[in-house]
Amino acid sequence: MKTQQGSELFSAIIHTPFGAMGVRTAGALITELFYLPASYAEKAPQDALAERAAQQVLAYCADPDYPFDLPLAQLGSEFQRRVWDTICSIPRGQVRTYGEVARHLGSAARAVGQACGANYFPPVIPCHRVTGSNGLGGFAGDDNQQGFTLGVKRWLLAHEGHTEYAWQQTTLL
Numbered sequence: 001m002k003t004q005q006g007s008e009l010f011s012a013i014i015h016t017p018f019g020a021m022g023v024r025t026a027g028a029l030i031t032e033l034f035y036l037p038a039s040y041a042e043k044a045p046q047d048a049l050a051e052r053a054a055q056q057v058l059a060y061c062a063d064p065d066y067p068f069d070l071p072l073a074q075l076g077s078e079f080q081r082r083v084w085d086t087i088c089s090i091p092r093g094q095v096r097t098y099g100e101v102a103r104h105l106g107s108a109a110r111a112v113g114q115a116c117g118a119n120y121f122p123p124v125i126p127c128h129r130v131t132g133s134n135g136l137g138g139f140a141g142d143d144n145q146q147g148f149t150l151g152v153k154r155w156l157l158a159h160e161g162h163t164e165y166a167w168q169q170t171t172l173l
Contacts, residue, residue, distance in 0.1 A: 010034070011050035013043040016061050018155040019148065023053045029073040032120045033057070035152050060123060064092055064160040068124045075120050079107070083115035090129040093161035097133045113137065128156040 007013055010022035013036065020036040023045070030053055045051035053070055060066040076084065082105055090096050098109040098116070105112070116127040131137045136150055 007041065007043050010043060011047055012045040012054045013040050014054045014057060015042055016057065017159075018061075018152045021057050023050045023057075025049045025053070026073065028071055030070050030121065031073045031075070033122060033124065035122065035149060037148055057123075061159070070121075070124060072121050072124065076115075076118060079111070080115040080118055083107075083112055084119060084121075084125045084127075087116070087119075087125055087127055087130060090126065092126075095129050095131045095157070095162060097131055098137060099133055101130055123156060126156075126160075128153045129160075 009024065011025040012023040014021050014023070015038065018035070019038045020040040020042070022032075022034040022036050022040070023030065024032040024034070025047055028049065030049065033053065045054050049071070056066070056068050056070060060068065074081075083101065086101055086104060098112045102109045102112045112130065116130050119125050119127045122128065136153060
């Protein structure tokens with residue numbers, strides 16, 4: 001049975017190869033993209049912007065080079081936005097560690113990890129491209145290595161051609 005509870009929080013819920021994604025809009029802006037387990041029922045887009053976001057997420061799932069073009073709300077602190085801008089410069093198929101991003105910004109790895117966990121717009125801001133120095137690290141505020149969100153991170157990295165995680169992609173399909 002598909003979950004309906006909580007669906008009122010989203011302007012759309014779409015199924016993806018890694019689970020589901022909730023889309024939140026307010027006026028002419030995307031206010032959040034949120035990873036959800038596949039148990040969430042799809043919800044038809046409630047407005048044109050939610051439809052546009054849903055189409056772009058699905059296009060990205062089909063083609064990792066698909067360029068997102070969505071009006072994102074200006075959220076987060078100045079530091080978080082600096083981290084997110086840096087993350088957006090990591091090429092598809094590559095990763096950087098929290099420490100590498102921190103050194104680039106003159107900050108601490110933990111602060112970078114917290115900014116990644118506060119990302120409102122995955123995969124548009126590809127925080128999945130930031131890993132720990134000895135493995136995946138956390139994702140979406142969770143570091144359970146067998147958990148749902150790290151499964152999403154593995155899928156995204158494999159989808160984008162990061163060969164270390166390619167064998168794990170099929171476990172989520």
